[in-house]
Amino acid sequence: xxxxxxxxxxxxxxxxxxxxxxxxxxxxxxxxxxxxxxxxxxxxxxxxxxxxxxxxxxxxxxxxxxxxxxxxxxxxxxxxxxxxxxxxxxxxxxxxxxxxxxxxxxxxxxxxxxxxxxxxxxxxxxxxxxxxxxxxxxxxxxxxxxxxxxxxxxxxxxxxxxxxxxxxxxxxxxxxxxxxxxxxxxxxxxxxxxxxxxxxxxxxxxxxxxxxxxxxxxxxxxxxxxx
Amino acid sequence: xxxxxxxxxxxxxxxxxxxxxxxxxxxxxxxxxxxxxxxxxxxxxxxxxxxxxxxxxxxxxxxxxxxxxxxxxxxxxxxxxxxxxxxxxxxxxxxxxxxxxxxxxxxxxxxxxxxxxxxxxxxxxxxxxxxxxxxxxxxxxxxxxxxxxxxxxxxxxxxxxxxxxxxxxxxxxxxxxxxxxxxxxxxxxxxxxxxxxxxxxxxxxxxxxxxxxxxxxxxxxxxxxxx
DNA sequence: CAGTATCCCTTATGATACTG
DNA sequence: CAGTATCATAAGGGATACTG
Numbered sequence: 051x052x053x054x055x056x057x058x059x060x061x062x063x064x065x066x067x068x069x070x071x072x073x074x075x076x077x078x079x080x081x082x083x084x085x086x087x088x089x090x091x092x093x094x095x096x097x098x099x100x101x102x103x104x105x106x107x108x109x110x111x112x113x114x115x116x117x118x119x120x121x122x123x124x125x126x127x128x129x130x131x132x133x134x135x136x137x138x139x140x141x142x143x144x145x146x147x148x149x150x151x152x153x154x155x156x157x158x159x160x161x162x163x164x165x166x167x168x169x170x171x172x173x174x175x176x177x178x179x180x181x182x183x184x185x186x187x188x189x190x191x192x193x194x195x196x197x198x199x200x201x202x203x204x205x206x207x208x209x210x211x212x213x214x215x216x217x218x219x220x221x222x223x224x225x226x227x228x229x230x231x232x233x234x235x236x237x238x239x240x241x242x243x244x245x246x247x248x249x250x251x252x253x254x255x256x257x258x259x260x261x262x263x264x265x266x267x268x269x270x271x272x273x274x275x276x277x
Numbered sequence: 278x279x280x281x282x283x284x285x286x287x288x289x290x291x292x293x294x295x296x297x298x299x300x301x302x303x304x305x306x307x308x309x310x311x312x313x314x315x316x317x318x319x320x321x322x323x324x325x326x327x328x329x330x331x332x333x334x335x336x337x338x339x340x341x342x343x344x345x346x347x348x349x350x351x352x353x354x355x356x357x358x359x360x361x362x363x364x365x366x367x368x369x370x371x372x373x374x375x376x377x378x379x380x381x382x383x384x385x386x387x388x389x390x391x392x393x394x395x396x397x398x399x400x401x402x403x404x405x406x407x408x409x410x411x412x413x414x415x416x417x418x419x420x421x422x423x424x425x426x427x428x429x430x431x432x433x434x435x436x437x438x439x440x441x442x443x444x445x446x447x448x449x450x451x452x453x454x455x456x457x458x459x460x461x462x463x464x465x466x467x468x469x470x471x472x473x474x475x476x477x478x479x480x481x482x483x484x485x486x487x488x489x490x491x492x493x494x495x496x497x498x499x500x501x502x503x504x
Numbered sequence: 505c506a507g508t509a510t511c512c513c514t515t516a517t518g519a520t521a522c523t524g
Numbered sequence: 525c526a527g528t529a530t531c532a533t534a535a536g537g538g539a540t541a542c543t544g
Contacts, residue, residue, distance in 0.1 A: 052297070052535090055322050056388045057379055057455045059494050060304050060365060063372030068295050070279070070536085077287050086506050095282050100537065102507055123506060129500075130375040136367045138287060144364055145290030148357040152284055161283045228284045267286050273356075279515095297516085313526050327517060329527055350526060 066111045067134075071096055071104055073141065076134050079114065079127050081168050086123060091207070092164045139266075146232070146270040157224045159186050159193045160209070162231065167198060167205040169263040175200055176217075182258065183216045186224045200261070218250040218258050233268025293338045294361075298323055298331055300368065303361050306341065306354050308395050313350060318434070319391045366493075373459070373497040384451040386413050386420045387436070389458065394425060394432040396490040402427055403481065407488075408441045412448045427488070445485050446476040460495025 054061040067073060071093065078092040090101060105125060108114035113131035117124045127134075163184065184196040192209075199206040199214065206212075220227075226245035229235040237259040240246045248255045281288040294300060298320065305319040317328060332352060335341035340358035344351045354361075390411065411423040419436075426433040426441065433439075447454075453472035456462040464486040467473045475482045 053380075053382065054298075054301065054320075055382045055385055056301075056320075057383045057385065057459070058301075058304075058369075058388060058392065059372030059377060059459075059492075060369045061301055061372075062376040062379075062383070063368045064300050066376060067368070068297055068300065070295055071281075073291050073295065074281065074283075074285075074288055077285075093281075093283075097538065098507065099509085103537095121505075133371055133374065137364065137371055140364045140367050141290045141294070142285075142287045144360055145286030145288075148360065149289035149293060150286060152289075153280075155280065155282045156284045156289070158282055158284065161285060165285065232284070232286075265286075324518065325527065326529085330517095348525075 066113065067137075069104070069107070071100065072108070073138060075101070075104055075108065076113070076127070076131065077138050079125060079131065080135055080138060081165075084124050084126055086125070089125070092161065094158065094160050142267050143270050146267040147273050150232070150234075150272075152225070152228065157228060159184070159189055159196060159224060160207075162224070162228055163196050163198065163207050165265060166231065166262060167207045169265070170200060170205045171261055171263050172200070172202055172205070174257075175202065175261060176254065176257075177202075179214065180218070180254070180261075181212070181214045181216050182218045182220060185219065185221045186227075187221065189224060216250075218248060218254050220246065220248050220258070222246040231262075231265050231268070233264055233270075293340065294364075296331070296334070298327065299335070300365060302328070302331055302335065303340070303354070303358065304365055306352060306358065307362055307365060308392075311351050311353055313352070316352070319388065321385065321387050369494050370497050373494040374500050377459070377461075377499075379452070379455065384455055386411070386416055386423060386451060387434075389451070389455055390423050390425065390434050392492060393458065393489060394434045396492070397427060397432045398488055398490050399427070399429055399432070401484075401487060402429065403444075403484075404429075406441065407445070407481070408439070408443050409445045409447060409485065410443045412446065413451045413454075414448065416451060444477055445481050447473065447485070448476070449473040458489075458492050458495070460491055460497075 053065055056062070074093050075089055078089045081092070083089050083092060086101065086105070090096065090098065093101070105114060105116070108131070109116050112128055113134070115126050115128050117126065178201070180200040182198040182200065184198065186194055195209070195211070197208045197212050197216070199208065199212055223245045226235065226240045230237060230240055230246070241248070248258055280292055283289070301320050302316055305316045308319070310316050310319060313328065313332070317323065317325065320328070332341060332343070335358070336343050339355055340361070342353050342355050344353065405428070407427045409425040409427065411425065413421055422436070422438070424435045424439050424443070426435065426439055450472045453462065453467045457464060457467055457473070468475070475485055
C-alpha cells in the first residue's frame with residue numbers, strides 16, 4: 051500500500067482499494083468464490099503470484115479472512131469487506147453506462163462463462179444433471195469448447211470434456227452472447243439472426259435461455275444515444 | 278490505461294479508475310475545483326507532472342473536459358464524470374467506517390483546510406470580510422500558519438499572511454481539529470480540554486464553530502466498537 | 505490445491521528545474 | 525497559471541518453473 055498522506059476518508063479508502071486487480075478480487079468474493087483457484091477462474095489473466103500477493107494484502111487490511119479448512123484454504127470477506135458491495139455495485143452500474151464498449155480482447159469466454167455459472171436459475175432446470183456444451187467457433191482453439199454441468203444445486207464450468215452426455219449445444223458468436231448476457235440484445239433477436247444457435251431435443255433447446263439469469267447489470271438504464 | 282481483458286463492466290470501469298490519484302482528482306472536481314492548481318491544493322503530495330498526466334488521461338477517457346477560457350484553463354466533469362459521484366461517495370462512506378485511523382502523516386493541514394474552505398456556511402458570516410488565522414503549533418514550521426479569508430461568496434485559503442487584520446485566531450492540535458471536522462469529537466469537548474482554543478472578540482469567538490459545516494462524511498454511522 | 509521463487513523488463517513517479 | 529523536461533530510482537508485474 052502506498053499512501054496519500056491525507057486525512058480524507060476517500061483517500062484512506064483508496065490506499066487500500068486502488069491497486070490493480072483488488073476490486074476484481076473483491077467482486078469474485080462477493081459473487082461467491084471462496085478458493086484461490088475460483089478467484090483465478092474469474093480473473094484468468096492474473097498470475098498466481100500476483101493473486102497471492104493481493105490476497106495477502108487484503109488479509110493484512112482485514113478485508114479478507116483466510117481460513118484453513120482441512121487441506122483446503124477458504125477466503126471470505128470480513129464485515130469490512132462485505133461492506134464494499136455498494137462500491138463494487140456502483141462501479142458496475144457506472145461501467146455499464148459509460149464503459150461498455152468491448153474490444154475483441156475483452157471477449158474472454160472464460161470470464162463470461164464464469165459469470166454465467168454463478169447466475170443459473172437452478173429452480174427451473176430439468177431434474178438430475180444437465181450438460182450444456184458451448185462452442186465459440188471464432189475463439190482461439192483452446193478457448194473454443196466449454197461444458198457447463200448443471201444440477202439442482204451446482205453449476206460447474208469445464209474447459210475439457212467432462213465425459214457426460216451433452217444435452218444442449220450452444221454455438222455462439224461471443225460478442226452476441228455477451229450482448230445478450232449484458233441485456234443489450236435479446237435471445238429471440240440473436241437466434242433469429244443466427245448469431246447464436248441452440249441444438250438438442252426441442253424441449254431443452256427451448257428451455258435453455260430461461261436457465262440463464264442475466265448479468266446483474268443487465269437491467270441498468272443505458273445512456274440515451276446523442277441525437 | 279492497462280487492460281483487464283474482461284467484458285465485465287466492473288473491470289471495464291476499473292481500467293479507467295484504478296490508477297493512483299485518479300479518484301482523488303475526481304473528488305476535487307466534484308467538490309468544486311476547476312483549475313489545475315486548485316486540484317493540486319487538494320492533493321499537495323501529487324507532483325505537477327503527474328497531475329498533468331492524469332488529467333490528460335481523464336480527458337482522453339471523456340470523464341473530464343478541458344476548456345481554455347482566455348488565459349486560464351478550466352477543467353470540468355463530463356456527464357460520465359459527474360456520474361462518478363455515487364462511487365466516490367460510497368468510497369468515502371466506507372472509508373469513514375473502516376479506514377478512519379489516521380497516522381501522523383495523514384494530518385496534512387493543507388488538505389484539511391482545503392476541505393474546510395469548500396464547506397463554509399457563508400449565510401451566517403458577519404457582514405464584509407472575516408479573516409481567521411489557524412495556528413497548528415506542532416506542525417512543521419512552514420505548515421504552521423494559515424489564513425482563511427471569508428466573504429459572503431468566497432473562501433480563500435492562504436499559507437502566507439494575506440495582510441488583512443485577523444478577526445479570529447484558532448490554535449489547534451491538528452488531530453483534534455480533524456476529529457471535530459470528521460464528526461468524531463465536538464467543539465465543546467475539544468475546547469473544554471484545551472486541544473483547540475479560539476481567540477478574538479467574544480462574539481466572533483463564540484460564532485466561529487458554526488461557520489464551519491463539517492465534513493460531508495461527519496454524519497456517517499460508525500462501526501460499533503467490539504465488546 | 506494453493507501457492508513460492510526467480511529472473512527480468514517495463515512503468516511509475518519523486519525530485520528538481522525550467523517556460524510562455 | 526498551467527504546465528514541460530529530464531533524470532534516477534523504485535515498484536509493478538509477466539513468464540516460467542517449482543513445491544508440499
